Amino acid sequence: MVREREEYIKFSDGKVLVFEHFFKENFPKFNAFTSRFIDDPYVREDIVQEAFIVVWSKYLKTFDSEVTLQAFMYRTLRNKCLDYIRHEKIKERYSSEHSGEHETNDYLMQSIIDEESRFLIHKAIKTLTPQVQIVIKLHLEGKKNKEIAEEMGITETTVKFHKSVAYRELYKSLEHLLLLVAVVK
Numbered sequence: 660m661v662r663e664r665e666e667y668i669k670f671s672d673g674k675v676l677v678f679e680h681f682f683k684e685n686f687p688k689f690n691a692f693t694s695r696f697i698d699d700p701y702v703r704e705d706i707v708q709e710a711f712i713v714v715w716s717k718y719l720k721t722f723d724s725e726v727t728l729q730a731f732m733y734r735t736l737r738n739k740c741l742d743y744i745r746h747e748k749i750k751e752r753y754s755s756e757h758s759g760e761h762e763t764n765d766y767l768m769q770s771i772i773d774e775e776s777r778f779l780i781h782k783a784i785k786t787l788t789p790q791v792q793i794v795i796k797l798h799l800e801g802k803k804n805k806e807i808a809e810e811m812g813i814t815e816t817t818v819k820f821h822k823s824v825a826y827r828e829l830y831k832s833l834e835h836l837l838l839l840v841a842v843v844k
Contacts (some may be wrong), residue, residue, distance in 0.1 A: 668714065668728060669721045676725065682711055685729075688778040689736055696740035696769045706743065710735040733771055782833035787825055794821040795829075 685706060688704070693703040713735050722728040730750040784792055790811075797807045804822075808815045 670725070670728075671721050671723050676728075678715060681714075681728075685732070686711075688774055689732060690779065692733065692774045693736055693740055694769060695774075696737070697743060702743060706736065706739045711741055733767075737767055779833060780829070783829050784825075786832065787828055791821045791825050791828075792817055795825040798822060 666678050668678055668681060669675050672712045689710065690703055693706050694700075697703045697706065710732055714732065722731065784795060787795065793811065794807055797810065802810070804815045804818045807818045811818070
């Protein structure tokens with residue numbers, strides 16, 4: 660049974676996306692993206708929520724695909740961040756040394772690629788078994804095999820095995836990301 664019309668995002672191919680699912684899955688990624696522009700975590704949350712409200716209020720608008728929806732969100736977030744920065748400059752005579760860099764398309768593209776990559780990597784890590792997840796997360800924190808083994812109470816050989824499993828599975832999951840990065844660069 661379909662709930663209220665406002666709770667769905669429609670695509671031109673007839674597919675629909677539950678707004679709540681889109682919000683919960685993407686909020687952390689969009690919040691991290693805004694951190695490239697705004698230092699204050701409360702302001703970032705407000706900006707991300709405002710961007711979601713824009714999507715929510717445009718429920719009659721049909722997006723071509725999820726990619727165009729994502730692009731719309733990134734443009735909206737960027738514009739809201741820049742508006743905030745401009746407003747702060749007026750209020751506090753904020754120095755313009757950072758905003759010029761943030762307004763470039765290269766900076767925007769690199770920020771999007773960085774956040775999408777980070778999001779996809781963490782999403783892929785969540786698909787690993789719990790013990791392999793712990794090993795790879797500790798490794799990403801910079802810990803050596805011996806330190807990981809001691810912390811987890813397993814052998815170094817087991818740590819190496821879990822890392823090899825993680826690398827193999829992450830490579831399969833993220834192969835398309837590697838191709839995208841190669842094409843973009």
